[in-house]
Amino acid sequence: MKLYSVLPLLLLQLLTHGAVESRVLHMASDSAYLTKEEHWFNQTLDHFSPLDHRQFRQRYYEFSDNFQVPDGPIFLKICGEASCDGIQNDYTSVLAKKFGAALVSLEHRYYGKSSPFNSLTTENLRYLSSKQALFDLAVFRQYYQESLNMKLNRSNVENRWFVFGVSYAGALSAWFRLKFPHLTCGSLASSAVVHAVYNFTDFDKQIGESAGADCKAALQEVTKLVDEKLASDGKAVKALFGAAKFKIDGDFLFFLADAAVMAFQYGNPDVLCSPLVDAKNNGLSVVDAYANYVKSFFLGKFGVDIQTYDQQYLKNTDLPEGNEARLWWFQVCTEVAYFQVAPPNDSMRSSMVDLRYHLDLCKNVFGEGIYPDVDMTNIYYGGTDIAGSKIVFSNGSQDPWRHASKQTSSPNMPSYIISCHNCGHGTDLRGCPQSPLNLEGDDKHCGSPEAVYKVREQIIDHIDLWLSECQATGRSYL
Secondary structure (H helix, E strand, C coil): CCCCHHHHHHHCEEEECCCCCHHHHCCCCCHECCCCCCCEEEEECCCCCCCCCCEEEEEEEEECCCCCCCCCCCCEEEECCCCCCCEECCCCHHHHHHHCEEEECCCCCCCCCCCCCCCCCCCHHCCCCCCHHHHHHHHHHHHHHHHHHHHHCCCCCCCCCCEEEEEHHHHHHHHHHCHHHHHHEEEEECCCCCCCCCHHHHHHHHHHHHHHHHHHHHHHHHHHHHHHHHHHHHHHHHHHHHCCCCCCCHHHHHHHHHHHHHHHHHHHHHHHHHHHHHHHCCCCCCCHHHHHHHHHHHHHCCCCCCCHHHHHHHCCCCCCCCCCHHHHHHHHHHHCCCCCCCCCCCCCCCCCHHHHHHHHHHHHHHCCCCCHHHHHHHHHHHHHHHCCEEEEEEEEECCCCHHHHHCECCEECCCECCEEECCCHHHHHHHCCCCCCCEEEEEEECCCHHHHHHHHHHHHHHHHHHHHHHCCCCCCCC
């Protein structure tokens, strides 16, 4: 988890209101991809019904320039809560060269061009879940292996598979190894939000820690002044931020909070904090300084579509490509929550962004009875007590999503924190800074490149070991 900040994690891929990553993807240039050549296969709509045999077309990509024929490993890069427009040229391409691996990537059901239906009604979204997505990956893995065997004129041979993912896709990577250990030698779960959280106050607390004392104080002053102005002249303060069309105050306040999140989540803290602190120190308006950041960076350079924070827009059931916001919110409202609410004390965001706001959004957008059963999600997957093996967890020190990830090592599941001033979401695979205009795996832009290098070396060692423990014919994966 995108993971937008509602995650998306809506994330390597990230989204809007819940999918940060799709915003990044759509801003990337063609040079950010190893390939954009589309491939298709027929996927089962409902993996849990013995009676429903409907299928839909699912999009995938393959990049085999580094593949050591015939026994090289297959690296499966999971696409998350966003349109999957190709295989990104990030650090996984370095790993593919090192291990002689082919890279394949499957688009998540419903997102991008892989939608089973022509409309996104709540009824039609019933098959959108992480559980269905995991079976999609398993079916695709078998399909691709059989297709490769046919190309190589062989049968009953299994290459060694390794799975990668960032944010929500990072959680899928960990869960895939947990649920299908016989289909992969191991997984990298980067910034993986494996723990469904109903009352996610730690998210906001991390923003305060990442900001530092001066920037935190300036942001809290912005929040206080905006709350006051919203009560006295709501239209004027919304217009100041280019958000005059917002009818629900909670949507506007969530949008403002998310704007700050993106600076820390993606390694651009100075873009936000420097002008804010300067304004505060020089007796200038911190609200005006923040409004300038929101319009020039968040809406401008970062490319956020402001309407994706508007519940009226989220209720749209049409199927224009790029409607990831409604899709991700459905997953949020039915499975994982990640409700980024204001803590009772020392909050960064408005106290009006509370549990009631999120629950009302779910009801308003999708109808009665829609709410996330996070207890069942964590029972099914284990949360941070996931009982898997051969899974590497990695997180950036400044990333608020790390508090929904596994941050402590356990037997056969190492966990690493990459610490630096601008180490954010998916730093191990993306590098720094996490600018949508500069997607790359290069670590030279990180505040402490050595911190990234050391974790990457550890990851390589784990991949090397776990691949070596897999038989070349592939079934000794446990």
